[in-house]
Amino acid sequence: MFLKSLSGRFLMLTVAFVMLAEVLIFVPSIARFREDYLLSHLERAQIASLALLAGEDMIDDALEQELLRNAGVFNVVLRRDQARQLVLSSPMPGEIAESFDLRADSSLDLMRDAVLRLLDPQDRVIRVIGQPVQDAGLLIEVTMASGPLRMAMIDYGLRILALSAVISVITASLLFFAVRRILVMPIRRLVDAIQSYAGAPEDNRRIIEPSSQVSELREAEIALQSMEHQLTSALRQKERLAQLGGAVAKISHDLRNILTTAQLFADRMENSQDPAVKRAAPKIVGSISRAVNLCETTLAFGKAEEPPPALNRIFLAAIVNDVVDSERLAAGDHDISFSEDVPAGLVLRADGEQLFRVLSNLIRNARQAIVASGRTGEINIRADEDLHEWTIQVADTGPGLPPKARDHLFQPFQGGTRKGGTGLGLAISAELIRGHGGRLALERSDGEGTVFVIHLPKGVAIHEAAAE
Known part of the structure; x- marks a missing residue:
């Protein structure tokens, strides 16, 4: 029942439109999150490689593996002074499945790669190429697993979804109460006024008084007020005419009986030998006949509606x-x-x-x-x-x-x-x-x-x- 009301439908539409807007925002957001995730791993890999370069042979294999684990990568390649150098390395679980160059990818490429990564449940080895920070070389290249990246993207997406749901509910609730107060309640008052007037249209106190602050609703109230005034006047006139018609019918009925009696006497007057009476009799008969005819037609017209x-x-x-x-x-x-x-x-x-x-x-x-x-x-x-x-x-x-x-x-x-x-x-x-x-x-x-x-x-x- 609630969903059939104006308020309910407006609430559902608001939630749907806010969620749609969040979906349109979600794809660029998740693409940005993926890019930041990869860049952060490149930065940590660069820091680890610089630490190794600074210490040269002072870092043993255990510390090198710890640096790679902290950076979340399998190996690190730096290109410095036109030379490509494998700085940190560890055994990889498989062959490299894909390569991503963050220096050349456009926004559309980033969004496409983010969506594909979310849809791919397999943990693959990927190569990521980027620009070293602080111009510490020409490029940095790392290999890493795609599984942790996908899990981080899913976690971020769920948080975005939860935040979107909260925003949708709050926005829809605010709009719901605003529309209910500004639009629905005035419409409800308008309907109540119509129903009240319909109960006793002859009562002037039930004619609506325009009060809405919304211009369209106020125009509707003014039009309704004018119509109710006209209808009330018409009903009163109809009642008066009905009463008048009843009175005329009664008068016509009695008058017809009187005139019928007069017509009988007038007919006898025609047989009179008095010249003056003989001349006046036809005129009297004609006048009485017209009066009788008027009474009869008035009575016929004043009867109930024709079947x-x-x-x-x-x-x-x-x-x-x-x-x-x-x-x-x-x-x-x-x-x-x-x-x-x-x-x-x-x-x-x-x-x-x-x-x-x-x-x-x-x-x-x-x-x-x-x-x-x-x-x-x-x-x-x-x-x-x-x-x-x-x-x-x-x-x-x-x-x-x-x-x-x-x-x-x-x-x-x-x-x-x-x-x-x-x-x-x-x-x-x-x-x-x-x-x-x-x-x-x-x-x-x-x-x-x-x-x-x-x-x-x-x-x-x-x-x-x-x-x-």
Whole structure:
């Protein structure tokens, strides 16, 4: 669990990177240690040889062997005055396997030889050539065993490894606590603030107050604070609108009952023989009818969210015929013609009841617009399909939509298409089509008529908007 946290992963990465850096330092360090080891043996061998030269024949064989053991070599060769002289010697355990000239080796050569020596477990006899100290000759050459050198290098490497581990742990711990205090703890506070706000988003006291000293985290806190303010305001507005909607629904319900009673009396007034009453009665009936219609549409819109469509395979022609028959009866004596261009075998996946409501609303709006214009007109319903979607077009030859209606076409209480309309019909129709994953669009509206198009996808698709 700890390794999945930001602190744990940062700690492990810090240890890994510090160890990697130590490994990169280790190779040059061990090469330097090997060079110093060989140079120290050359120096001790030179001192031993100078002691022998100073005493000449005064040093016996036992003392010579002791000098060689102290120097850690088998023999010593000095080159002085252009002459090569074997100064100290002892029996060697084997032939010379390799020679190393420290005067000519580069840094890369030293590192390569150090790595090879660590990887070679055999104890070999090697020759080492170097420059005598204090210019005591032209060169010094010794033979020695490689085993002690390798053991000394391993011991040095282990000490370097232990020191690296200590440095890694200390560095990682310091960085861990620093990052935890500077970064992890502010992030934890930010998460706690989000969770606290989510518990009661209406409570202003739970809105975060920016306090981080890290600029990026402070920007995140400021953005979160702004979002929480907006969300709290939106929730309050939504609650007020819900309460207002409930009140309006209750008022509309009671008002509809009152207006229905008034409508019955107004119908009787039409039979009155009083000329003034007969002239006023139609206007009263019309006003009451519009008020009743407003109450009914408000109640419908104020109900709970529309249920999801029950998608089934339906024949579109049958639904269009039912809607057209109803509107043809409603048109009565008005000179309005209806035409249908829907293939008899066209089958689509939709909720038949909801699609009937949408088509009924569009065709009724078209009929009412033509009747209001006082002219003859035609309403055409046409359907088609392609590989991706079904399209249903409702076109009329009415006067077109007023500018206000076009600007707020699918907005409730703003997009009414006729005088006295509420715009709820189109808003509800657009919502029903959105439930099918499609969209209801106004294709054209001008002096020659209006065309609405319903787009229903055949597959799952993402649409930018349900109404354009």
